[in-house]
Amino acid sequence: MTAAPPPTRLAASEALGLGLVLVLLVALFGVASRHFLSWVPFVTVANQIPALTLVAVGLTLVLIAGGIDLAVGSVMALAASVLGLVITSAQLPIGLAVLASLMVGVIAGAVNGLVIVRWRVPSFVVTLGMLEAARGGAYLVTESRSVFVGGALDAIGAPLMWLGVSPAFVLAVCVVAMRQVVLTRTVFGRHLVAIGTNREAVRLAGIDPRPTELAVFTLSGGLAGLAGVCHVAYLESVDPNAGIGLELSAIAAVVIGGTSLMGGRGAVTSSFLGVLIIAVLQAGLAQVGASEPVKRLVTGVVIVLAVILDAWRRRLAR
Secondary structure: OOOOOOHHHHHHHHHHHHHHHHHHHHHHHHHHOOOOOOHHHHHHHHHHOHHHHHHHHHHHHHHHOOOOOOOHHHHHHHHHHHHHHHHHHHOOOHHHHHHHHHHHHHHHHHHHHHHHHHHOOOHHHHHHHHHHHHHHHHHHHHOOOOEEOOOOOHHHHOOOOOOOOOHHHHHHHHHHHHHHHHHHHOHHHHHHHHHHHOHHHHHHOOOOOHHHHHHHHHHHHHHHHHHHHHHHHHHOEEOOOOOOOHHHHHHHHHHHOOOOOOOOOOOHHHHHHHHHHHHHHHHHHHHOOOOHHHHHHHHHHHHHHHHHHHHHHHHHHO
């Protein structure tokens, strides 16, 4: 019987495979549209993905721990709405407004985590409830209207002259790198993988999984709050409808990146490659003139194929 490859080698091979898929997509759309292989589309994609990247990072860690967070899109909208309210109505400094947005996300994530670990309610049910509650909160805060904030967040959303990408993109890449280090080089990361693999075995080994589970949902909420800041910085306005369906795009990116929906397996860097694949796919379809329904159809097919691939990988691992 052949031994399974080491985790590091397996992760490297998966990252290489995802990079190859990304290159093939770029080449395909470059042939289909002569304007795709230019600097402008790539910069546009880079400036559009910080919010999705941050949400996908948090969702990756939650899935590795064996949970799921369906509320990330609505929490992002609520955090963005509070940010807009603080800037336009309270007229507080930008730093306090950003802090308020982050705290909204942290509190929402902590509430999810507390209910899940205290009463052992499935995370699917709890976060589904938070999805509705946070969306309702976003509508209440904004009175169901868009709020224009102008260039108040240009320090985050305005492209850097020498690169063309925004500081938000640089921030998102830094978060990816830091969370990958946390996942692979810390006790917290090892606990996440162990809990997602066999929670009961972790408990019997004398390790209480509840603090780790609470922390990972809180972290997911905080990253959704930070995603709200990046979203507002990019659009220069607050939309209470922002983030509808974002959790589906994030799940697609994370599963494409190789994170198992059953828990115990995944990598943050691979999820980032999944985000890039989703973003390039949508941008390429737009370049060739595909309608919105077609783009949603293709994204849905990609999600199903990624889930099938995940099941196939788990079967091979067994």
